[in-house]
Amino acid sequence: MKVLIVQPIHESGINLLRSAGFDIIYASSPDPKVVSREIKDIDGVIVRTAPFTSEIIEQADSLKVISRHGVGVDNIDIESASKKGILVLNTPGVNDVSVAEHTIAMILALSKRIKDIDNAVRIGNFSIREEYSIIDIEGKTLGIIGFGRIGSLVAKKCRYAFNMKILVYDPYVDREKVEDVNGELVDLETLLRDSDFVTIHAPLSSETRGLIGERELRLMKPSAFIINMARGPIWDETAVVKALSEGWIKGAGTDVFEEEPPSLDNPLLKLNNIILSPHMAALTKECVIRMAICSAQGVVDVLTGKTPKSIVNYSLLKKYGKI
Helix, strand or coil: CEEEECCCCCHHHHHHHHHCCCEEEECCCCCHHHHHHHCCCCCEEEECCCCECHHHHHHCCCCCEEEECCCCCCCECHHHHHHCCCEEECCCCCCHHHHHHHHHHHHHHHHCCHHHHHHHHHCCCHHHHHHCCCCCCCCCEEEEECCCHHHHHHHHHHHHHHCCEEEEECCCCCHHHHHCCCCEECCHHHHHHHCCEEEECCCCCCCCCCCECHHHHHHCCCCCEEEECCCHHHECHHHHHHHHHHCCCCEEEECCCCCCCCCCCCHHHHCCCEEECCCCCCCCHHHHHHHHHHHHHHHHHHHCCCCCCCECCHHHHHHCCCC
16 A cells, blocks of 8 residues: 655654555655645555645545644645545644643743844843843733643643643633633633733634734733744734734744745744744654654554544544445
8 A cells, every 4th residue: 555745754654654564655745736646546645734635635546544744634625535535634632742832932932032132142232131121921811722732731831830820712612621720711802801921722714714813912912922823824914913013012923824934025024023933833853753653653544444543524524424
């Protein structure tokens, strides 16, 4: 059987596939037009963030499983895959710690102005120390949008390490889960108004696309920070640029963009009060191994007749009578 690797993954995952006796094929490019040509005779796929479109799936004549190297599956046309009886898998839990730590790194870097003070020292502005502009995060209020595995882990770490007050907005979470970290479940407006830091950890969906726009950003304190660790389209980048430029909020951080990679003329790249990272929160040395092994194991399970741990499209497969 043949497994297509759309984008490079850690060798540990490749070794697992080879040990199961599969032939490994590497896509010439993650471009959907290229993958559409190379998907014929492929039994399993591992995909990272590249688009896996309906056009690709239409050309797939042997495909049984699409395994997402990561958690979010918004880059995969799940509806098309389900109609053809193709299982879509992901790797929940493997990147929780890595993304949570990256989130906290953003919170600390923003509150302590790490980027600004490093640059100041390098140009001889040692007197920046007299501005008294950095802040403590001890006891501050952290608003978390999306209280899944990552959001809840950020809450635990910030609550117990920094004694932060936790506010949560998530229409699908039980109040008891939030109360487990001494948090409070609130509506979105309350969270935005009362938080000193806001972090986004929700999946991208029709409900969350554009969730944070100009109206929402204007609700925030001028001293507050917002961090997007989920997906770029969850906030309106144009509104974020305006908020940062006009001082509605103090600063921001993001690991994700509406267009990835962002174009060099993206206004976010010109602002000093935002910290940017290239969608790499989960790409720690340890996490890439976990994701590679977990995504490869899912392919192995399906192609050897076993039940994989995480079938994202189970309900759709059932709806279309494929399982």
